[in-house]
Amino acid sequence: MFHVKHFDVVVIGGGHAGAEAAAASARIGARTALISMRKDRIGVMSCNPAIGGLGKGHLVREIDALDGIMGLAADSAGIQFRLLNRRKGPAVQGPRTQADRKLYRDAIQDLLGTQSGLDVIEGEVVDLVQDKAGRVTGVELLDGSVLDATAVVLTAGTFLNGVIHIGDQRRSGGREGDVASIRLGQRLSGFGLKRGRLKTGTPPRLDGRTIEWRGLDEQPGDENPVMLSFLNKAPAVRQVACGITHTNERTHDIVRANLGRSAMYGGHIEGVGPRYCPSIEDKVVRFADKSGHQIFLEPEGLDDHTIYPNGISTSLPAEVQNEYVRSIRGLENVVILQPGYAIEYDYFDPSELHSDLQSQIPGLYFAGQINGTTGYEEAAAQGLVAGANAAAAALGRDPILFSRADSYIGVMLDDLRSRGVTEPYRMFTSRAEFRLHLRADNADQRLTPLGLTAGLVGRARAAHFQEKMSRLADANDILSARSCTPLELQSVGLAVSQNGARRSVLEVIASYDIDWSHVLHLVPDAVMIDTETKEQVWRDALYAQYLDRQRADAEALQRNELVKIPANLNFAELPGLSNELAAKLTRHRPENLAEAERIEGMTPAALLLILAHCRKAEPARAVAR
Amino acid sequence: MSDTIFALASARGKAGVAVFRISGPQAHEALARFCHVPPARRAALRRLVWQGETLDEALVLVFEAGASFTGEASVELQVHGSLAVTRAVSLALSQFPGLRPAEAGEFTRRALENGRLNLAQVEGLADLIESETEAQRRQAMRVLSGAIGERAEAWRRDLIRAGALVEATIDFADEDVPVDVTPEVLALIDGLLADLKREISGTRAAERVRDGFEVAILGAPNAGKSTLLNALAGRDAAITSEIAGTTRDVIEVRLDLDGLAVTLLDTAGLRETDDRVERIGVARAVQRAQSADLRVFLLDHAAETLLIAPQEDDIVVQGKADQRHHVPDAVSGLTGQGVDRLIGRISAALAKKAASAGVMTRERHRLAMIRSVEALESARSRIETAGSRVELVAADLRRAVRALDVLVGRIDVENLLDEIFSSFCIGK
Known part of the structure; x- marks a missing residue:
């Protein structure tokens, strides 16, 4: 052992969980080190090139509300923004963007590079250092150097006993192009934590220059793009469209004829895959009566020809992939840049975690896929929780906890802890019983105050938030100060009963679909309310009656949490x-x-x-x- | 602010006195709807009147917040311990807005939270709560194992399906799920509404609370039914004569049989007849007998068969015991022979029925169905209103599901996801 360095928090792994954990720890003021096997691969998107979505977009907004980095990076790399469920209510709208891989990775590396109190170290952690009581007190790197730490956050992703399958070929590895962390994995095995095995798959990557785009449907971004971060207003780079094509009976025949050669169907894989992200093999077998499945052709970057065909992940042999892909319209002459593969990996049973994501080993925190989740957003959100709490613990502060009643983060942590996982855990809005309250648009109203208390939120974000809140408060004042008689309400076309009580305009907005021009008619002062604030007032009011009904449930829950x-x-x-x-x-x-x-x-x-x-x-x- | 809860605090079934406990901010206000509220901690005899009807005379005790078992404002009603009275009172309480039946252990929990109990006391009460929960569970199981169980199972399937369809359009908007699930969801909701409404009107809880159990006396003409009725009633309620077919209409007599409120029905003798008026009487007898809670078949001889057959638990006896000898269990309204034993058998059979449909459980189920119907109707009208929001439909459906928890079991988001993933090819 030589040159021991001391840190408050050491984060192992530079994926989405690790990056967010390191940033959160450093924001709180803990002296933090982020260790990654390769510096240049920090912030890499190893699966599909998109951030956000339903439930996932909610998580990104919550991370952003706590001054995290994922939303900022996604906005600077976003090349096709879409607000999903735009025509449904705000509670179920989720912002999403296709992200340029290179720009995203660069943005994450920049944000980490400029974060004060954070050292990014290239190296492989081969061992954890423990004191006599079993508490983790640091890590040992491959070169023999030791980093002392009060708390360690492990974000090992799929690297633990990772096995990659392409057809009947298999080899160990974390994700394509990286080696698996075998020594660390063996070390962790010694702790006696409950483990399980999961799998996930990826589609082949295609050369966009060999795709016949003419004749394929196009999916453009939104006309008025909605950003992932509360701090941004507009995309930073050029916007592009995605293509849409479909599998057909021929594709299915090819897949069916080769099922025995698929790693999954050939019996090479024991891990459980997610039902919401089935491989093309699964789709063909389980939904045999469907004659076609939709495929989104997603560009991986502005100056990158790689196309990610979302919807045909597979573990068939490379030559079969080539055959079935070329049976698809528009892809007749396509060149596969990299075949799809399935990856199996270990996870630790998350029901053994504490609510601050500390494991059974004191001082050691887990975040990301290692806890049985899937998805960048789920990983990043856990990273934030683990990093922030590791830092809080190291600095002797109170833990930073989340509830099902205040956030999707709270829903996820509680689901993981109380149920464990049986398939890779992904967020859906239907998991949140208080969905009408836990909206993407009010994530800052729900969480930024908590972030401020915890010291997670920087000065710029705090100022931005306070400014928004004071605008909201002013608008609410203007709208609640004016109360209207039933007669006045009838005069703007509202069907209210003649002998009803007087109501404030704010209450009227909550109960009726009232046009803003009529609001202006009733409250001329409302002209001072800007569009953005007006929309937020409306979103808050929209569910008011439902929220009242749910309040008792939420309060009972929070009483029990206390x-x-x-x-x-x-x-x-x-x-x-x-x-x-x-x-x-x-x-x-x-x-x-x-x-x-x-x-x-x-x-x-x-x-x-x-x-x-x-x-x-x-x-x-x-x-x- | 917490809800106001109520429960029968004494053991269920017939007893001299039954005690209701009401606790929570609205306890006193609720009492005021039944009677003049007496001063705190002063026992007072009060007539409980609900919607113009006297339920019972009760000893009423009022406790102020901070000086009660739970620490909240509370009320105790000591009413007569008959099933009819306890039913009537619990039904009336449940109709008061803001009041709901207490969950198992809820009074104790409130007492504990308000610092009114110490650990040892809670441990002592835990056994009691455990048995209460167990009893509730058994009662729910009993409901679920019967005919209503099959229906509840179907409701569960339909609720999961409807919820899954709606959630699929929300969470998988970008996927290959059917865009318009409205027709199927509406069909499911309509089916559920029809079933639930039928079940609600079918639960005769309300009727029984008013009328008690109905016991029909059946037999051939001149079997001695009216004489028996008069003997049971202890007065000449029905005209008796030697002429067969004297009783034509259904005669009702209310009486207290061993503490149970019972309406005895004397019916026209069952026979085929050409007399038009008598035929109507016989049809009426059959109809009332079939809907009664219990039937007493008064036979002339053991092998006699009547127009309707006895059901399980019905009582079959031979009549006119005064005219025949050596027939065990025979009764005679004339001499009173065997009448006491018959009363014993009737009340035993009714008590069994009463126990299998515990007051609170039954009432709880009915309330659950009513709440569920409200939520489903709200969902329905939202679906039919153009431009309304699917997340609110989903919220209504969740409310409907939660309300029916006690009947169909808990439906979790995982159940919905299972249905979604098995029905639709999700995963772009």
């Missing part, structure tokens, strides 16, 4: 608790009553006993009967 279960509470010793429940509680280690409540088989009596033990210290005030 009842912290002491870490040393021995469930096995609680009288009246069944052995089965005690075992489940011991395994899941719920940190608060809300988590305990969601454990399968939990009973009201058991919950009451736990609550009583949490309250043990408090003396009973008085006892009536």
